Amino acid sequence: MSSDIVVCPNCRTNLQNSANIAGQIVACPKCQSQLQMPALSIPVASPQLPTPVELPPAIDLPPTIPVNVTGGSGIHGTNMPVVQSGRAKKTTSTSVNDRLRKKSNPLIIVFAAMITLIVIGVGVIAVLWEQSEKGKQQFGNKMVGNWELIPGQSQLERWDFAFHDDRKMQMALGNQLSEGRWKVTSVQGETGYLLIEWPDEAPETMRVRFEGGTMQIQLESVGSFAFRAAVP
Numbered sequence: 001m002s003s004d005i006v007v008c009p010n011c012r013t014n015l016q017n018s019a020n021i022a023g024q025i026v027a028c029p030k031c032q033s034q035l036q037m038p039a040l041s042i043p044v045a046s047p048q049l050p051t052p053v054e055l056p057p058a059i060d061l062p063p064t065i066p067v068n069v070t071g072g073s074g075i076h077g078t079n080m081p082v083v084q085s086g087r088a089k090k091t092t093s094t095s096v097n098d099r100l101r102k103k104s105n106p107l108i109i110v111f112a113a114m115i116t117l118i119v120i121g122v123g124v125i126a127v128l129w130e131q132s133e134k135g136k137q138q139f140g141n142k143m144v145g146n147w148e149l150i151p152g153q154s155q156l157e158r159w160d161f162a163f164h165d166d167r168k169m170q171m172a173l174g175n176q177l178s179e180g181r182w183k184v185t186s187v188q189g190e191t192g193y194l195l196i197e198w199p200d201e202a203p204e205t206m207r208v209r210f211e212g213g214t215m216q217i218q219l220e221s222v223g224s225f226a227f228r229a230a231v232p
């Protein structure tokens, strides 16, 4: 183990390497040509053998390289050039990515902000619209039914309203019966606004307010009066 066989490159003679000539330039005993004796296999093998073994992982596993480098010393130092070239490649590709990311960042932020605003806007509009529709429907449900004038507000013998589910509306004013269609157009707090579509006249807006079981209405053609629920 303290010696190795070295083949003379000139005459192919096997030469015995030994500790006292290892690493030195010697003359071949047969052909006298000078040749460099290598270091002995045991001390030499240690730095050389790990090199081919560790090369593939050093290339295939870039993320582990920084750990190996910081922990590396002595024998691992042999791998440094390979490791460093691997790192250098990785660093350049990362910096290119960084540069691309920096360039595209403002656009991405603006785009994301626009999308976010649109989503929020659509959401707010949808919620408001749903609340508005719900309020109209609730108000319409309160309207449905028969209403008669609370006595003492008019000289008329008979004056009442009937609001039907199918949006048909009947108004009896004295002995004159009018029919139209009704629709809640908006609700503001306790007050609802109804569009009354008369078949022969221009449509009118009826303002309705519920107070203590009475329905206060204001309709341009008849004025402001209070009604109470009536049995049909």
Ligand SMILES: [Zn+2]
Pocket (backbone or CB within 6 Å): 008, 009, 010, 011, 012, 013, 028, 029, 030, 031, 032, 033
């Ligand atoms: Zn020779």
